[in-house]
Amino acid sequence: MNGPAPLPPELRQLVRSDLRPVRPLAAPARRAAVLLVWAPVAVTLVLATGPARPDAAELGWLLSWGVVLAELVAGAGLVTLALGEAVPGRGAGRQAGLIALAGAATLFVVLAVLVRGASAGVPVPNPLLTHGPACLTLSGLIGLTALAVVAVLIFRSNPLRASLAGLLAGAGTGLMAVGVYHLDCPVTHLAHVLVWHGGAIALLALLGLGFGLGQEFIERRRMEARLAARNT
Amino acid sequence: MDGEDVRGDTRQALSALMVAYQGGDEMAFERLFEELSGPVTAFLRSLTRNAARADDLLQETFFHVHRARQTYDPSRSAKAWVYAIAHNVFLMSCRSERRRGRHEELADDELPDVPVPAEAEAYATKDAVRKALGRLSVDRREAVILHHVQGLSFQEVGAVLGITTMAAKLRSHRAMGELREILKEGATP
Secondary structure, three states, X not given: OOOXXXXXXXXXXXXXXXXXXXXXXXXHHHHHOOHHHHHHHHHHHHHHHOOOOOOHHHHHHHHHHHHHHHHHHHHHHHHHHHHHHOOOOOOOOHHHHHHHHHHHHHHHHHHHHHHHHHOOOOOOOOOXXXXXXXXXXXXXXXXXXXXXXXXXXXXXXXXXXXXXXXXHHHHHHHHHHHHHHOOOXXXXXXXXXXXXXXXXXXXXXXHHHHXXXXXXXXXXXXXXXXXXXHOO | OOHHHHHHHHHHHHHHHHHHHHOOOHHHHHHHHHHHHHHHHXXXXXXXXXXXXXXXXXXXXXXXXXXXXHHOXXXXXXXXXXXXXXXXXXXXHHHHHHHHOOOOOOOHHHOOOOOOOHHHHHOOOHHHHHHXXXXXXXXXXXXXXXXXXXXXXXXXXXXXXXXXXXXXXHHHHHHHHHHHHHHHHHHOO
């Protein structure tokens, strides 16, 4: 085993220049609890700005509020995994992350099928096109607010696999947003829900992945610059 | 005092140093560096098989340790936390080298002095084990070094590599099996 190396002067200098006390970060699940504040605000805004879906009585509590809750909880689970990925030695890993993503996608599809089975919703002439862009934009915007909060939490830590953390955070906040938006959108046609609501989740996941990849790229470039400076 | 107790004491001591360092104690950082720079260098040398590159990555690892010190949870292993950072720094440097089309791995006879698992030394000389280690994939090499050389538990190995405890156990077991096979092949005249 190698003996201890002498502390490099530049490292000592760096530590000395920024030695303010820091408080250990709370556990990922506790940090994800920030979204407990976000969720009721988002639900209130959605209910206040648009009419509630007309088939709420037909769906019953379980397929209206139950779906909202299930998607919020599953989304928060993905966000918790993302925040875990942002702490060294705490991440569940790529395989667990991908399994969780697959689980969330399955839940989204199953819930869409159950809702469709219980209610024909508001009939629209072309379910694949009518209302679609509006749903994508609104649920995307709702999710973006949550993603912004989670992104701050992630990048305040030290994500080792920022791309995975970003992907999980994007998908998680997307699922939460779609859950909240379920209170508003009266179209239950599967093509509409899977393409436009699912599209909002996919878009936010891609956005999170993009942020993560960008962060990894910047970190790598900074490291290259430091190594080059040390070796010249 | 048996090995388990010593390991437990070391863990507690490292954790106490990390907590003091989080509180702004410069001496604690220096002690932490003193305690961990040797084993982390050995770990990085086993991965990079290049002493100069490993020394660079050691500095980089502690640079990240400093920047991410708030992410250390005092109820967890400080060693696993630092190794997780070192592991990531190594992966980042690999990506960076791939991008630039540069990869320097030394020839077997120029290898730096890297530690080898004591169990494997029963089959061959230290030098032969060192060369055989180089023939393992990086994933497997890491698992062997972390568990059999650095003394991390499988749970800690899993945390460092971002895999489950069971996967860490399996990877390490398979790596030791492969290492034994390579050594047997080498010993066959």
